[in-house]
Amino acid sequence: MSTWQFMRLGGTGHSRLAALAAGFVVAVASVAVSTPVAAQVANTKHNLGTSPGGGVNQFSGTAEICVFCHTPHGADTSAAVPLWNRALPTPSAFTTYDSLGTSSLDGKTAPVGSVSIACLSCHDGVTSMSAVLNAPGSGTTGDAAWAAGGWTGANQSGGALAAGLITNLGTDLRNDHPIGIQYGGGGLTGSAPAAATTDPDFKATVSAVIGATRVWWVDTTAPGSVVGTRQKTDMLLYSRPAGSYTGQTELEPFVECASCHDPHTTNSTFLRVSNAGSAVCLACHNK
Numbered sequence: 001m002s003t004w005q006f007m008r009l010g011g012t013g014h015s016r017l018a019a020l021a022a023g024f025v026v027a028v029a030s031v032a033v034s035t036p037v038a039a040q041v042a043n044t045k046h047n048l049g050t051s052p053g054g055g056v057n058q059f060s061g062t063a064e065i066c067v068f069c070h071t072p073h074g075a076d077t078s079a080a081v082p083l084w085n086r087a088l089p090t091p092s093a094f095t096t097y098d099s100l101g102t103s104s105l106d107g108k109t110a111p112v113g114s115v116s117i118a119c120l121s122c123h124d125g126v127t128s129m130s131a132v133l134n135a136p137g138s139g140t141t142g143d144a145a146w147a148a149g150g151w152t153g154a155n156q157s158g159g160a161l162a163a164g165l166i167t168n169l170g171t172d173l174r175n176d177h178p179i180g181i182q183y184g185g186g187g188l189t190g191s192a193p194a195a196a197t198t199d200p201d202f203k204a205t206v207s208a209v210i211g212a213t214r215v216w217w218v219d220t221t222a223p224g225s226v227v228g229t230r231q232k233t234d235m236l237l238y239s240r241p242a243g244s245y246t247g248q249t250e251l252e253p254f255v256e257c258a259s260c261h262d263p264h265t266t267n268s269t270f271l272r273v274s275n276a277g278s279a280v281c282l283a284c285h286n287k
Contacts, residue, residue, distance in 0.1 A: 061149020
């Protein structure tokens with residue numbers, strides 16, 4: 001059943017988020033999803049409600065799955081992800097990898113943004129994971145039930161990711177893989193890539209126009225991956241418009257958190273493919 005058919009048959013409020021999330025992820029990523037997104041998330045740590053199969057951290061205010069990130073109404077329209085149900089942190093609050101001044105970083109960097117800042121609305125370890133823009137339920141009844149919920153689980157404190165966890169990235173990102181950085185393997189809207197983006201230490205990009213926007217990715221050899229066709233198992237790159245960094249004149253592909261991680265997968269640590277033999281690293285890096 002399509003998302004539209006579900007809505008026509010009377011799915012209401014947050015109860016239709018499972019269908020909505022599946023439809024929107026396909027539309028945005030332009031890839032095939034073999035099973036409903038909610039069904040995949042249900043058996044991962046990203047299932048934060050009381051529904052069966054959830055992770056360590058559980059919020060008693062709801063059995064819903066998608067609501068901790070997505071909402072059918074009242075979403076943050078400034079977010080680069082569909083129907084985002086969380087307030088985005090301030091980009092300037094983060095210290096990023098480029099401040100180390102390492103000579104090996106030859107790509108240009110932009111402020112924390114795109115899909116990465118959506119991930120950091122939980123993984124900065126500051127805001128409670130239940131701090132959503134639109135609580136589930138109907139009117140004040142839903143709000144009251146949500147507010148009365150409490151958190152349990154060893155990996156949280158007051159609903160925020162506990163200090164000391166690798167998943168609590170904080171606001172100092174200098175010890176994490178660069179995000180918001182120009183991909184080193186080429187990829188521009190013009191006919192000739194800039195020299196700064198064609199480092200031979202990186203695999204070349206593949207690109208296509210999807211909808212009205214050019215998108216880039218790095219093909220993987222994961223099972224089910226079709227070379228030249230964008231798949232969930234490819235390393236996805238995210239378009240940043242001209243002006244994202246000083247001197248940028250055209251649309252370019254950037255590395256973001258979701259280049260390597262898919263929040264809807266059941267893979268270990270939400271990686272797009274298994275990292276056996278450093279497969280995730282070697283998908284982009286020629287080493």
